[in-house]
Amino acid sequence: METVVSGIRSTGNLHLGNYFGALKNFIKMQHENNCFFFIADYHSLTTHPTPGDLHGSVKQVLAEYLACGLDPEAATLYLQSDVPEVTELYLLLNMNAYVGELERTTSFKDKVRKQPENVNAGLLTYPVLMAADIIIHNASKVPVGKDQEQNLEMARKFARRFNNLYKVKYFTEPQPYNFGQVLIKIPGLDGTGKMGKSEGNGIYLVDDPKDIRKKVMRAVTDSGPTEMNSEMPEPIQNLFTLMDVVSEKSTIDFFKEKYANCEIRYGDLKKQLAEDIINFTSPIREKILEISANNNYLRKVANMGAEKARESASKTIKEVREIIGFKPF
Ligand code: TYM
Numbered sequence: 001m002e003t004v005v006s007g008i009r010s011t012g013n014l015h016l017g018n019y020f021g022a023l024k025n026f027i028k029m030q031h032e033n034n035c036f037f038f039i040a041d042y043h044s045l046t047t048h049p050t051p052g053d054l055h056g057s058v059k060q061v062l063a064e065y066l067a068c069g070l071d072p073e074a075a076t077l078y079l080q081s082d083v084p085e086v087t088e089l090y091l092l093l094n095m096n097a098y099v100g101e102l103e104r105t106t107s108f109k110d111k112v113r114k115q116p117e118n119v120n121a122g123l124l125t126y127p128v129l130m131a132a133d134i135i136i137h138n139a140s141k142v143p144v145g146k147d148q149e150q151n152l153e154m155a156r157k158f159a160r161r162f163n164n165l166y167k168v169k170y171f172t173e174p175q176p177y178n179f180g181q182v183l184i185k186i187p188g189l190d191g192t193g194k195m196g197k198s199e200g201n202g203i204y205l206v207d208d209p210k211d212i213r214k215k216v217m218r219a220v221t222d223s224g225p226t227e228m229n230s231e232m233p234e235p236i237q238n239l240f241t242l243m244d245v246v247s248e249k250s251t252i253d254f255f256k257e258k259y260a261n262c263e264i265r266y267g268d269l270k271k272q273l274a275e276d277i278i279n280f281t282s283p284i285r286e287k288i289l290e291i292s293a294n295n296n297y298l299r300k301v302a303n304m305g306a307e308k309a310r311e312s313a314s315k316t317i318k319e320v321r322e323i324i325g326f327k328p329f
Helices: 016-029 041-047 051-068 085-094 099-103 106-114 126-135 146-165 209-217 234-246 249-260 266-292 295-324
Strands: 003-009 034-040 076-079 141-143 175-177
Touching (some): 003 016, 003 126, 016 051, 016 234, 034 041, 034 295, 041 051, 041 126, 051 076, 051 266, 051 295, 085 126, 085 295, 099 106, 106 126, 106 146, 141 146, 146 175, 209 266, 234 249, 249 266, 266 295
Parallel strands (some): 003 141, 141 175
């Protein structure tokens, strides 16, 4: 049985990228492994949410985890901030994380470009906190989307560096995971790039059908192929990538053939895609609305998860402190 850890930031509702990049794997893995799935609320502080927004988002993501089918009896579901041992490990790992390597990470450089007014140290050390999240339970597998690949590489580096520094084989080097396939990137429908909360192009699990139709109908397209069997430009490829995850194979084949024959009508393609997304999200949406109204249940789940997660984390911290040389007199 392998130990699996992963998390999602609580900066807003979950979108299709979160679901197909990560959550789908959480659900598949939860019964056969020792799974820890958390809500990364410390990480969300890099964007300075108000106290009300912070709490509301955490609650919403927990309800969404449950609505998607995460089972709190099978996996440990918890809030990152309920496990203060994570912050201790973060501090310890920071001593062996170098400013130069942190400054060179793509996501940090991205943030510096996008929010020059708020380049805080939490952003710089974001991968260190992520490594702490993962190795606090000594995980071997981390189900994530493609955009987290570099963060996982850093987590392995920090685990290896700790082992080398103290001449121990204590931490496992965690591997990113997606059911034996390559890591996934769900695109946005605004032409290029990934679907993301900060990109503002998300189709959310909780969106109502009207919003989904509106978002899909607005998707960027072009004037259509003019040569038979021509290669698809990125915005069109993106529509098909989304179809790949929500539509029947026969539907996808039908529209691919239309594209190849230059007979495609993007309006029809979008209508179909919107309906297939709605079919997928509607039952989840209903459950989200039901569960998020049930405070008692959410409290019970969070308390149970916190207890299990702390038990595992405090064992690690105790051993790490000893390895480093913090010993009682
Ligand atoms: P976050 O909250 O941005 O995204 C959560 C998960 O969803 C995946 N994801 C996507 N996958 C495919 N296509 C997309 N368009 C897409 N958008 C998001 C992400 O790859 C991720 O798996 N730093 C993390 C949260 C985190 C974490 C961790 C993850 C904190 N500590 C420890 C794993 C292990 C983040 O911001 O993900």
